Each structure stands twice: as structure tokens, then as C-alpha cells.
Amino acid sequence: MVVVRDATETFTAQRPRLFGLAYRMLGSAHDAEDVVQDAWLRWSGHGDAVDNPAAWLTTVVTRLCLTRLDSARVRRETYVGPWLPEPILTTDPATGPAATVEERESVSLALLTTLERLTPPERAVYVLREAFGHSHAEVASVLDVTEAGSRQLHTRARRHLATAPAAPARTDVGPLLARFVAAARHGDVAGLESLLAADVTVWSDGGGKVSAARRPVHGRDAVARFLVGILGPSRWHGRGAAAEINGAPAVLAFLDDQLAGVMTVEAVGDEVRAVRILRNPDKLAFLADQLSRSAELSGRTP
Structure with a gap:
């Protein structure tokens, strides 16, 4: 049994894991923070x-997330333009487990976006099983279903995800991303096209609050011209920085030292197959706070 004086220490030790669970469930760092705070009040x-404590808190956080997912689905149906998950700095230990390749892949923007296909119970089972390694018996206890019910939900989740476009094998996209950004910044449409897959797609999430494409942009030529149009020398006058976002190399864009955007890419071999750009300021707030804390700890300016 947990001694009262150790309750705060116990929760603090569990907090990164709980945030990681809630974030994978919700795709929103802001909502994950709220869920963890609600869990603390109950704890x-x-x-x-x-x-x-670990099992009790896992159950509380999962059930709080299930409630939020129902309302989130309604909000996302009226969201302006493509919806993308909130980006997080995965080198920040406060955001939960992301030390292994598997843990990083479980917070990739591609996977979190694909998880939107699942019902809340399916998503809960998938996250608990695939990202945190819980047994079906443990999952059944968390969701208050039978072990057979947990297995059935897991099977349905994997079946739904199997219909999504296959994620590319994990590769080091850092060098390719650098060439990709340089071509766009110099307005080199031909050079940029040489780095793009024929079926490349760009998703740009502005949430109706900043300028962004309201629909995905498809195809090598259209994508190259779109990216040069927003990143070329006549349009972009901020500064960029590199960071590990959601387990992969990414480019951060700053205007007047304020975080203004995040761009990540997926690659197959030497070709970029998908580009995700996050510009909604509400979705950048959590990452901006992470970057500020990281800078304070390292004694540098972000």
C-alpha cells in the first residue's frame, strides 16, 4: 500500500509514462496534460x-482519454483543413518513454494520424498492447471487458490499420531532409522534384488560424511548387532549426524567435513520400514550451 507521504513522489515517477499514454491515445499534448492533471486530482x-499505483493510474488515464476521444471526434469533424497531431520534442524525458525505435515509432505523426481511423476502445487496446506491452488480461481489466473482448478489439484495430497506406521502413531521413529544405529555400523546383516520389502528398495544418492549404496537395509537380511557394527566397524570411520531433528529424521554423511551424517528412529510399507541416499556433504551444525548457537547461537560446 502507498504511504501518504510518498503519494506525490509515486505520482511524479509515473507522470512521464502517463503523459506518454495519454498523448498516444489523444494525439494532443494539451489534452494529454489535462488528463494527467485530472488523474493527479483523483490520485x-x-x-x-x-x-x-501503476495499474490504478493506467486505468484512470485510459478511461479519461476514452471520454475525451468521444468529444474530440466531433471537434475534428468540423476542423478547418487537414488535422494533424500536436508535435512533441521526443528528446524531452518529461513526455514519456521514447528511448527505443519502437517507442519512437509509436509517437510518429504518421501513426498517430492513422490511429484516428479507430474507435476509442480499439485505440486504447492498440496503444496499451503495442506501445506499452500490456497483456490482454491487463487491458481487459483497464477497459472493464473480458480478455476475449480485448483480443477482439485488438484484432479489429489491426485490421483497420492494415487498410491504411503502409508506413515506409524507418530510415535516417536527416540528410535527405537537409537537401529537401535547401532546394525549397533556394526556389529550385527541379531539384526539389528530383527528391520527391511521384505520389508524394503534403498535409498542411493551420486549423483556420494561419495560412495553410485547406486540402492535401498531391503529386510531384504540385508539391514542389507548393513548397517553393511557401519556403522559397521571396516568401520565407525567418530562421530554421533541426530537432527530433515525434521520433524523427524535423525542421522548426521561427519568426521573430517565435515558433511558427514544424515540418517532417517520410521517405522511401532517396525519395520523399509524405510531408507534414504544422502551423496551427495552438498546436505549437506545447512544443514551444518544451523548446524553451530545453534551452534553459542547456543555457542556449532556442
Whole structure:
């Protein structure tokens, strides 16, 4: 049993894992923070009577997320333009497990976007099983279903995800991303096209709050011209920086030292197959705070 004086310490030790769980469930760092805070309020009133803190907190956080997913689905149906998950700095230990390749892949923007295909229970089972390694017996307890029910939900989740475009094999896209950005910044349409797959797609998430494409942009020529149009020498006058975002290399864009955008790419071999650009300021707020904390710890300016 947890001693009262250790309740805060126990929760603090669990907090990164709980945030990681909530973020994978919701695709929103802001909502994940709120869920963890709600879990803390419940824990502070019951922690002294809990025999297994990790299991109890996992159950509370998962069920809070299930409630939020129902309302989030309604909000996303009216979202302006493509919806993308909120980006996070995965080198920040406060955001939960992301030390292994598998843990990084479980927070990739591609996977989190694809998880939107699942029902809330399917998503919960998938995340608990695939990202956190819980047994079906443990998942069944969290969701208050039978073990057979957990297996069925997991099977359905994997079946739904199998219909999505296959994610490319994980490769080091850092050098390709550098060439890609340089071509766009110099307005080199031909050079940029040489780096793009024929079926490349760009998703640009502005949420109706900043300028962004309201629909995905498809095809090598259209994508190259779109990217030069927003990143070329006549349009972009900010500065860029590199960071690991959602487990992969990314480019951060700053205007007047304020985070203004994040761009990530997926590649197959030496060709870019997908580009995701996040510009909605509400979705950049959490990452901006992470970058500020990271800069303070390292003593540098972001």
C-alpha cells in the first residue's frame, strides 16, 4: 500500500509514462496534460489506499482519454483543413518513454494520424498492447471487458490499420531532409522534384488560424511548387532549426524567435513520400514550451 507521504513522489515517477499514454491515445499534448492533471486530482484523494499505483493510474488515464476521444471526434469533424497531431520534442524525458525505435515509432505523426481511423476502445487496446506491452488480461481489466473482448478489439484495430497506406521502413531521413529544405529555400523546383516520389502528398495544418492549404496537395509537380511557394527566397524570411520531433528529424521554423511551424517528412529510399507541416499556433504551444525548457537547461537560446 502507498504511504501518504510518498503519494506525490509515486505520482511524479509515473507522470512521464502517463503523459506518454495519454498523448498516444489523444494525439494532443494539451489534452494529454489535462488528463494527467485530472488523474493527479483523483490520485491525491485515493493514493493512500492504492496497492498497485501503476495499474490504478493506467486505468484512470485510459478511461479519461476514452471520454475525451468521444468529444474530440466531433471537434475534428468540423476542423478547418487537414488535422494533424500536436508535435512533441521526443528528446524531452518529461513526455514519456521514447528511448527505443519502437517507442519512437509509436509517437510518429504518421501513426498517430492513422490511429484516428479507430474507435476509442480499439485505440486504447492498440496503444496499451503495442506501445506499452500490456497483456490482454491487463487491458481487459483497464477497459472493464473480458480478455476475449480485448483480443477482439485488438484484432479489429489491426485490421483497420492494415487498410491504411503502409508506413515506409524507418530510415535516417536527416540528410535527405537537409537537401529537401535547401532546394525549397533556394526556389529550385527541379531539384526539389528530383527528391520527391511521384505520389508524394503534403498535409498542411493551420486549423483556420494561419495560412495553410485547406486540402492535401498531391503529386510531384504540385508539391514542389507548393513548397517553393511557401519556403522559397521571396516568401520565407525567418530562421530554421533541426530537432527530433515525434521520433524523427524535423525542421522548426521561427519568426521573430517565435515558433511558427514544424515540418517532417517520410521517405522511401532517396525519395520523399509524405510531408507534414504544422502551423496551427495552438498546436505549437506545447512544443514551444518544451523548446524553451530545453534551452534553459542547456543555457542556449532556442
